[in-house]
Amino acid sequence: xxxxxxxxxxxxxxxxxxxxxxxxxxxxxxxxxxxxxxxxxxxxxxxxxxxxxxxxxxxxxxxxxxxxxxxxxxxxxxxxxxxxxxxxxxxxxxxxxxxxxxxxxxxxxxxxxxxxxxxxxxxxxxxxxxxxxxxxxxxxxxxxxxxxxxxxxxxxxxxxxxxxxxxxxxxxxxxxxxxxxxxxxxxxxxxxxxxx
Amino acid sequence: xxxxxxxxxxxxxxxxxxxxxxxxxxxxxxxxxxxxxxxxxxxxxxxxxxxxxxxxxxxxxxxxxxxxxxxxxxxxxxxxxxxxxxxxxxxxxxxxxxxxxxxxxxxxxxxxxxxxxxxxxxxxxxxxxxxxxxxxxxxxxxxxxxxxxxxxxxxxxxxxxxxxxxxxxxxxxxxxxxxxxxxxxxxxxxxxxxxxxxxxxxxxxxxxxxxxxxxxxxxx
Numbered sequence: 370x371x372x373x374x375x376x377x378x379x380x381x382x383x384x385x386x387x388x389x390x391x392x393x394x395x396x397x398x399x400x401x402x403x404x405x406x407x408x409x410x411x412x413x414x415x416x417x418x419x420x421x422x423x424x425x426x427x428x429x430x431x432x433x434x435x436x437x438x439x440x441x442x443x444x445x446x447x448x449x450x451x452x453x454x455x456x457x458x459x460x461x462x463x464x465x466x467x468x469x470x471x472x473x474x475x476x477x478x479x480x481x482x483x484x485x486x487x488x489x490x491x492x493x494x495x496x497x498x499x500x501x502x503x504x505x506x507x508x509x510x511x512x513x514x515x516x517x518x519x520x521x522x523x524x525x526x527x528x529x530x531x532x533x534x535x536x537x538x539x540x541x542x543x544x545x546x547x548x549x550x551x552x553x554x555x556x557x558x559x560x561x562x563x564x565x
Numbered sequence: 566x567x568x569x570x571x572x573x574x575x576x577x578x579x580x581x582x583x584x585x586x587x588x589x590x591x592x593x594x595x596x597x598x599x600x601x602x603x604x605x606x607x608x609x610x611x612x613x614x615x616x617x618x619x620x621x622x623x624x625x626x627x628x629x630x631x632x633x634x635x636x637x638x639x640x641x642x643x644x645x646x647x648x649x650x651x652x653x654x655x656x657x658x659x660x661x662x663x664x665x666x667x668x669x670x671x672x673x674x675x676x677x678x679x680x681x682x683x684x685x686x687x688x689x690x691x692x693x694x695x696x697x698x699x700x701x702x703x704x705x706x707x708x709x710x711x712x713x714x715x716x717x718x719x720x721x722x723x724x725x726x727x728x729x730x731x732x733x734x735x736x737x738x739x740x741x742x743x744x745x746x747x748x749x750x751x752x753x754x755x756x757x758x759x760x761x762x763x764x765x766x767x768x769x770x771x772x773x774x775x776x777x778x779x780x781x782x783x784x785x
Binding site for chain 2: 390391392393394395396397400441444445448449452481482483484487488491492495535536537539540541542544545547548549551552555
């Protein structure tokens, strides 16, 4: 597959270079809200949506920044855009779908400090993706994030029933699990490359 | 605007030391995990990342503490983020000027210091309530604690994954490096390992104190 093609970018962001398990972006929500499958699913959906919105915004902002030759303001403007995008999404949800808004609860505002979102905006700028490629990249990253979160929460729900030594309960166990998941995802390396 | 009065903390040695052990941002509070796992595949990267974060922590802590009476409560988080982003941009360009190799190996993670929850957490929970002196000392302690934690991970991963420390070979040439340690899964395993070690030490200490109490109770 052509590395510039939309399918490759999507697959790469979702599986091969999974944002959580290969690039270590968004570890805080990955460890924080992966205790139950339901919350993990809501968090994944919310993140996916914010990723899409902020990716589009970041694409527009970058055009402006390059046009006026003020790229050193990139970081500040991106984070401001993401924070306001999250705020907008929150207000829109509250107005149009109060049920969903209640389900998301505290997770929406927390997404502002999710480094996967800022990372996505920065990566798409570094790699000079065009608009369609950026869209594919952001959807892929969102799908990958949700996938990792769902896998982790499924494992942790099972783990509640397992007997583990008292030293390894809690964070240490989750990290070991994440390591194994990440090891499994390494098996996807090279997927979609021209030799396969 | 209502002013909330907070107890002003006296600057003691504890203000500094707390960040290193008792409230270590990485090992105890589990904050700012993304850079901790991502850039610790070598000791040098770990040190650079730790120092960059230390600078941003101290600088933003100072500014937030100086401006704490002027920032309206409603927009405080946005203000903190803008302050942090300013310092991160400075660090970003400085590292680019000092060493392009280092800049390339750290990649986007220098700019991602903006969303490191340790920094925002300190600004919100400490710097915005305390005097400048206390805020600076506390930020220094947190920064040193963060750097030490990065170093703990970085050295172990480089030693096992490449057989070197800071690029100098430690083992004999026959040593077969465990490549997985410098790859992403290694980050999770090593951090998990350190957490296990600390938990074990904590539980052993608790058992010892219990036994000591039991012995004195029995003796009397």
